Amino acid sequence: MSKVSIILCHPSPGSFNHAIAERxxxxxxxxxHEVALHDLYAERFPPALPDVEIPRDxxxxxxxxxxxxxxxQVDGIVVVHPNxxxxxxxxxxxWVDRVMRPGVAYEFLEGDGGxxxxxxxxxxxSAVVLNTSNTLEDRERKVFGDPLERIWKDCIFDLCGVKxxxxxxxxxxxxxxxxxxxxxxxxxxAMLTGIFGTA
Numbered sequence: 001m002s003k004v005s006i007i008l009c010h011p012s013p014g015s016f017n018h019a020i021a022e023r024x025x026x027x028x029x030x031x032x033h034e035v036a037l038h039d040l041y042a043e044r045f046p047p048a049l050p051d052v053e054i055p056r057d058x059x060x061x062x063x064x065x066x067x068x069x070x071x072x073q074v075d076g077i078v079v080v081h082p083n084x085x086x087x088x089x090x091x092x093x094x095w096v097d098r099v100m101r102p103g104v105a106y107e108f109l110e111g112d113g114g115x116x117x118x119x120x121x122x123x124x125x126s127a128v129v130l131n132t133s134n135t136l137e138d139r140e141r142k143v144f145g146d147p148l149e150r151i152w153k154d155c156i157f158d159l160c161g162v163k164x165x166x167x168x169x170x171x172x173x174x175x176x177x178x179x180x181x182x183x184x185x186x187x188x189x190a191m192l193t194g195i196f197g198t199a
């Protein structure tokens with residue numbers, strides 16, 4: 001049985017992000033995967049990175065160690081969050097800062113003091129990012145350049161060794177109908193089924 005981590009970051013329990021994460025969890029379980037769903041707000045994940053954690057051999061508290069151990073071992077990663085200012089929410093950015101750390105998600109080769117290109121360490125075969133947005137897709141790409149694609153695909157997952165990357169943005173959520181949201185959830189399910197198949 002393979003294991004997939006779902007990282008959810010939205011402050012409202014009734015959000016469409018929560019609905020996406022719940023459907024993702026159900027879909028992956030139905031496919032036979034073991035699922036670990038983390039609602040970062042509900043878990044009160046501490047996002048601030050203290051200086052003692054920055055070195056590879058830094059002092060890391062237990063809650064961060066548990067997240068690190070899990071993300072290093074999972075076969076797949078699903079991240080669910082809203083697009084806020086072209087960035088993930090601050091709590092999720094803090095999760096990346098503290099969990100995707102050297103020695104866990106990447107390492108520098110011998111003789112490299114940190115100025116070179118790191119080698120990814122994550123064993124996950126696939127990563128999926130599911131976003132919500134209130135910006136039209138055409139405007140997001142033409143005006144803003146879709147910064148979330150660069151952040152997740154190039155700056156995080158590719159660097160950490162996960163080459164099979166997929167992302168879908170559902171928009172415009174604020175003006176969507178219940179029927180549209182239901183259709184989006186079905187689309188997320190089909191997407192995850194196609195990527196992760198059966199365990």
